[in-house]
Amino acid sequence: MYKNAEKNLKKIKKELKTRIKHIKKSLTATRSKDWEEAAIEAENDEVLEGIYSESTAELIQVKFALKRIKSGDYGDCAECGDGINKKRLQIMPYTSLCIQCAQKLE
Numbered sequence: 001m002y003k004n005a006e007k008n009l010k011k012i013k014k015e016l017k018t019r020i021k022h023i024k025k026s027l028t029a030t031r032s033k034d035w036e037e038a039a040i041e042a043e044n045d046e047v048l049e050g051i052y053s054e055s056t057a058e059l060i061q062v063k064f065a066l067k068r069i070k071s072g073d074y075g076d077c078a079e080c081g082d083g084i085n086k087k088r089l090q091i092m093p094y095t096s097l098c099i100q101c102a103q104k105l106e
């Protein structure tokens with residue numbers, strides 16, 4: 001059960017890790033001496049930082065989901081224990097909440 005989800009999650013995990021690594025690299029890269037270029041880079045950094053925190057948050061969720069597959073809890077809502085809609089799991093394989101609980105938290 002959930003073999004596909006596991007495969008998907010592992011793929012997402014790998015992609016996220018690569019993305020995070022790249023962002024980290026460009027965030028720590030040295031700035032241009034040119035003032036205008038440095039300003040553009042600073043703006044890019046802000047965008048990158050946004051993607052960075054989103055990606056790390058996603059990675060945590062993916063890891064959590066993989067753990068839940070192992071423990072057999074995957075597919076059940078971590079809040080209320082109800083089964084998570086299959087379609088929802090297909091779109092967001094790393095989700096640990098059913099749609100009702102996710103909406104409550106938002």
Ligand SMILES: [Zn+2]
Pocket residue numbers: 077078079080081082097098099100101102
């Ligand atoms: Zn729930």
